[in-house]
Amino acid sequence: MATPHIACEPGDIAPLVIMPGDPKRAERIAKTRMKGARLVSDVRGIGAWTGTVDGVAMTAMASGMGVPSVSIYATELYSQFGVKRICRVGTCGGISKQVAVRDVIVASSAHTNSSVSTIDIPGVTLSLAASFDMLRGAVDQARGTGARVHVGSVYTSDFFYSSRMDIVPALDKLGTLGVEMEAAGLYACAMAAGAEALAVLTVSDHLFDGSGDLTSDERETLFEGALEAAIAGLKA
Ligand SMILES: O=P(O)(O)O[C@H]1O[C@H](CO)[C@@H](O)[C@H]1O
Numbered sequence: 001m002a003t004p005h006i007a008c009e010p011g012d013i014a015p016l017v018i019m020p021g022d023p024k025r026a027e028r029i030a031k032t033r034m035k036g037a038r039l040v041s042d043v044r045g046i047g048a049w050t051g052t053v054d055g056v057a058m059t060a061m062a063s064g065m066g067v068p069s070v071s072i073y074a075t076e077l078y079s080q081f082g083v084k085r086i087c088r089v090g091t092c093g094g095i096s097k098q099v100a101v102r103d104v105i106v107a108s109s110a111h112t113n114s115s116v117s118t119i120d121i122p123g124v125t126l127s128l129a130a131s132f133d134m135l136r137g138a139v140d141q142a143r144g145t146g147a148r149v150h151v152g153s154v155y156t157s158d159f160f161y162s163s164r165m166d167i168v169p170a171l172d173k174l175g176t177l178g179v180e181m182e183a184a185g186l187y188a189c190a191m192a193a194g195a196e197a198l199a200v201l202t203v204s205d206h207l208f209d210g211s212g213d214l215t216s217d218e219r220e221t222l223f224e225g226a227l228e229a230a231i232a233g234l235k236a
């Protein structure tokens with residue numbers, strides 16, 4: 001049965017979902033890394049492509065940008081389409097000086113300024129964390145390739161253009177690796193559904209050094225390392 005934002009039957013969506021923010025990245029993943037990918041839903045231009053990756057059924061579907069958008073898709077996928085695992089394949093800005101543009105970050109947890117961490121249980125700030133099994137699968141794969149991969153916390157912000165850049169050094173001091181806009185929302189939805197999630201991020205720019213920042217074309221296309229780690233995490 002279709003939901004307000006996904007127009008297909010439950011059997012059209014695989015239990016394992018690769019979820020970039022950008023719909024063009026989802027289509028590119030479907031056309032370059034999947035076999036037999038078919039478009040099963042295209043509501044609001046958010047294509048859901050289902051096929052196989054190395055013989056395993058998977059769906060590639062974008063989240064759009066921000067916690068509200070990823071929360072809509074993740075909630076519908078987990079609750080109405082039988083999805084067990086979602087892996088975000090996204091981009092982020094580097095915060096830690098240990099990370100460089102093009103490095104991969106596997107987000108073990110996500111700090112956030114979104115109300116998603118505080119709204120469910122009054123007086124409690126929820127821990128928003130990745131699935132351990134998915135994280136281990138992704139990290140083992142990425143480390144096996146010799147790629148520059150970092151594991152740790154990221155900051156999920158409700159703002160791409162923030163007036164509070166003054167808080168970034170404090171996040172850096174706490175070991176926060178990068179900033180993006182969806183991981184905390186995805187982890188909260190997985191926890192609510194009793195399901196699993198992970199975010200694997202390519203560093204597209206650095207907040208303390210803009211000299212090597214990726215172009216918008218590169219942000220759409222440079223994700224191979226993160227994608228292979230994500231696939232390993234989904235299959236783990
Ligand atoms: O490249 P994606 O996956 O969209 O991720 C990052 O890029 C967008 C901002 O440009 C936000 O969605 C942020 O989280």
Ligand SMILES: O=c1cc[nH]c(=O)[nH]1
Binds near residue numbers: 093094160179181204
């Ligand atoms: O949210 C994001 C994503 C990429 N780069 C940033 O600086 N912020």
